Amino acid sequence: MFQAILVRSSCPHAYPPWPEGPLPFTHGTRTTTTDTRRTYFTPAAASVLYGTPDRPTRWHRQVRHAHGSATIDGIELLRTPTEDDPDRALAVLHLTITGPELLDTLRSLAHRPGTTPPFEITGPVLTALLQDHAHTRPNTLLEGYATVETDALPYTVPQLTASALRISADWSALVLRQGAAFIGHRRDHGPADPFYGYAELHMRSIYLDALLFGMIQRTHIDHLTEDLAQVFTGPGEANRLAGLERRIAHFRSTYWRQHLTTHGTANDLLIAYQRQYRLSDRFTEILAEAADHNRLIQTQENQQISGALGILTILGLPLGTALGALQVLGDQNPWHLLTATTGALAATAALLTTRYGRLVLTSLRGRPLTDRDN
16 A cells, blocks of 8 residues: 655635645544644745635645545645736645555556546546545646656666655655655554654645645746746736736745745755756746846937937027027027027037937837948
């Protein structure tokens, strides 16, 4: 027997009428409730994973749905809204797998090539479990894990084992792009085993939450990357960049954490997940690119301001000179005033045809100077 957790992106229609908080698990005298899990994480991380009393973000439903060798023990719904997708959520299914062909069942649940799942996670089973309170996205990725050499692993076995996280002498964790595995190093002695029961408790609760937090970070970074590429797609780039910078600041203060808890294992799992998707490097690139865009827009705005001042100078200098001369001479003849104004406008038009005038007009329009402007 082994435990499995599947995560799918979904879209809730409304808050489900389920108990609030994550799915609780018990082993011995210890139970992982929302309150006990909050004490494990920092307040900022806990608010993302569990919400607040007046703004819940997570619900659970305990079920007992058996299908062949797989049994669904419960389902969770965690709201993970973004600016571009305010209704986004993650659906978490907790499974128990039994039978003689454990690895084959795991491979089929992960949709490995040449396998048939014991039940279709994206079909009527999941729809019934969600009770029409949410629907899954058709193009989202099922978190699975390659289990045998025929699955065309992207690394050699020594490279895989080198990146494994040694939690203790009894078990290790391996975090890859499409999933994570927790593997024991000794025989499981069943319900009376003093260790593996607590290991399962941690895997289904706080260690799962650390990986869910990494998935939330990845979603936000994906959306920020896409929106950053759209800054200069049309007029109003300054407003788009200002809105994007506010979202980056919100993400940095709310979601961008590499330190979830004072306990080391959850932090190590999160960092391992971030490393698989290069989240730290990608967020650094987002900050650098946003800073470059901001400098470019500031340069364009400064050019436009300089162009406006240049226009005022070109318009005002000839006209001011002509009117000043008439005032000094005490000439109040309207025809002379009209002649002076016309001459000033002609001088302004002549100045605009010079290289300086073309440069001023170009700066005012906010486009770079070309050879034609020289």
